[in-house]
Amino acid sequence: MSASAAAADEHYTSTGLNNRKMVFWAFLGSECMFFGTLISTYLIYKNHSLNGPYAHDVLNIPLTSFSAFVLLMSSLTMVLALASVQRDNVRGAKIWLASTAGLGCIFIGNQIYEFTHFVTHEGLTLQKNMFGASFFVLTGFHGAHVTGGVIWLTTLLVMAFKGKLSSKNSLDVEIAGLYWHFVDIVWIAIFTLVYLIQ
């Protein structure tokens, strides 16, 4: 068997496409349904609150715009990381993977600040009203996805430092990238539907 077919997932496939990449796109299709349902819940419930605070009382547009910008930039660094790996530029890959994970951490930091501020200063909790419940669950699950992404990127970074990342397994980075960009586009939707259209 030729050396190129060493990895199990590089065997013959009917479409010529990689199994792991295909399953990941199917997974993202499924994730659309997951976030679609959470967004529906938010949109239905945001005006069901029996008491305040309401969306327009608490949402911090400057901070969230900054978060949205950070996440967009992290998508840029993510594609640059992939491009580096594909050209066997491990040093570049390390830099861009670390930047992506770093930007992800800034996003999470902002979200932690936002949540804490809402709870301590605005009195908005999960139990307070329907806006609070559906807002925290929707954005919280997005934040959990970002956290998972940061852990994934860190794993790749460790692999890079151990010398286990090269153009041969650029697919590992590509799939992590697909996940990361998906988390970004979900935020594009949330930023508009939750923060800007109140």
Add this chain to the structure above:
Amino acid sequence: MSDAAHPTTHGEHPTEPAHAHPGASEYLRIAAILTVITAIEVAVFYIPAMAQFLVPVLLVLSAIKFVLVVMFYMHLKFDHPTFTWLFVLGLTIAGAIIISLMLLFDAMVRFHQVHPSA
């Protein structure tokens, strides 16, 4: 949209064929566009005169951002159409469900306002 652009040949290569992925300059250009759109979105939010167009303008702008990321950063424009199908199927049904749920709740609330006894 993505189907037509660059049909790479498949089936011949058991391993992943190298895509004609765009280079760093292309990625930077997309990032610039995304940043500008985000800035416009926030601006629209703060300009009182735009209030009546706020919803459609924001929906269109964020849809453009969404499509740009999916097509260029997730490479669907350059990749095999199967991936597009897998994603768009979920996306379409999710979108349809968001819209129909909102319509259903709206209709239900209005129905019960008109017919409080029903």
Add this chain to the structure above:
Amino acid sequence: MSSVTATATTHVHAKPKSQSGVWSWITTVDHKRIAVLYFVTAFFFFVIGGIEAVLMRVQLATPNNTFVDARTFNALFTMHGTTMVFLALMPLSVAFFNLVVPLQLGARDVAFPRLNAFSYWVFLLGGLFMNSSWLFKAAPDTGWFGYANLTSRAFSPGHSVDFWMLGLQFLGIASLAGAFNFIVTILNMRAPGMTFMRMPIFCWMTLVTSFLLVLAFPVITVALILLTFDRFVGTSFFIPQGGGDPVLWQHLFWIFGHPEVYILILPAMGIISEVLPTFSRKPLFGYPFVVYSGVFIGILGFGVWSHHMFSVGLGPIADSVFAITTMLIAIPTGVKIFNWIATLWGGHIRPTTSLLFAVGFIAMFIIGGLSGIEHASPPADLQQTDTYFVVAHFHYVLFGGTILGIFAGLYYWYPKITGRLMDETLGKIHFWLTMIGFNITFFPMHLLGLWGMPRRIYTYDKGLGFDTLNLVCTIGAFIIVIGTLALMWNLVVSLKKGKVAGPDPWDARTLEWSIPSPPPEYNFAVLPTVEHRDDLWERKQAGLGPIPQPPNAHVHMPNPSYWPLVTAFGMLIFFSGLMLSIYMAIFGFAFTIFGIYRWAFEPAS
């Protein structure tokens, strides 16, 4: 396609691995063994669900009976529904996906063998988790649909709803993982030359079912997450006093629940589309119509959910729209039924047990379909909803449809996996007892329902006119039990004493019959090149016979692994921890992550 020969190269030095013993089953990633595990486990749960049904029938046999109390009865119908849907019918179908799909595609295994093992272990542990509620006297008792706000802390204190909610969430992971696996397997692991329009119908229906699963399950996942927040954190997603709306639960449940109905029926439709042509010795009539109807049913399945909610009062426009989409589904379904009948028409019919069950499917499914069409009309539905008429309807579809289809597949493919045929005499006893018992049990429920007997009541008064028919239903249930015992006896006896099957006992049409029974671990030493739909049949007609396979080939197969089980076990700890202690949940979560990492960095082959 140069790659074909490359992968077909055989290896002389496969790693030595244990082929028998408990450890080999725990670490197996072979789709055929996983199919056996799925079947045995799902059949076990099928028996449990059956026992629950019989207990209910005993309670309802006579008016004002006190065999079980109201609370136990609630638990019985809840667990009967939940068990049959999630722990019996779905996994029984998955057992056939596992056994048949790779063989029919001409593949050596599924796309992700370890993920496949993971699906099974999650299913097993999830099923045990859900059923362990009986031991703690906390069996779920809010119906399989768990309508809000009956599931809230106020109305369901204790752990019964927790078991249900967390158990379903846990089981959902198994279904999702399995569905992703089969989507990629079918899109990407077809033998060279097997275009989509040459693919066996069973694979097509598996593909549609898998898409329904990956798109419908996230919705129930979210609904269950919201419910979990309501119960554990004190939110009010489904509690009106806090501003929530129980109707949202109904929407989310049925956006999942209606595709789920097709998830249950489409595999059985796929099975009989294989069985009917084989035993009529004719190609399936109108193959493309059957394929497109299946796809159409799948897509429409997402647009009809509110017909489960006509009695909510959604308003006339919503009711009308969903009535129309629901009636539309009758078209592709009718197309399929006519295709099956036309396949039988003029064929050289061999009345094997398998064929009898397939024909039984058509007949019973038509009855279930006709009563279903009646509820598509909102005014009629308002009369029928929550009565035994509905119980009759969905048992005609899910028992008369799915279960009979699964039995047809069982008699058909049993020789492929065991190498021996099932006993035909016992099989026919099983068939007739099941058919007669089934109709005696469920047909009278149509009448009871139309006369006004409500569902989910634990008893009824004398003199309401329900006495005789309820007794008849109970007698029918016992006839089904005897039939099922005949099946179990047959399954065990034929394993040792059945006639030796050989590779192609039915003179069948598809690739799984071109290799030995049971197939070698690697299925195909040489990947077949497919030139026709029903390729084996065409080759036999041309006097060619199956593609020759070198005996005793050494093909490099994926390594066995226990990390899927470890990961699944971590999830069990996590879900139990959500109920018991947050530290246990955190430990379970960490354990799961540990399992995933070891799995990810373990060489696959």
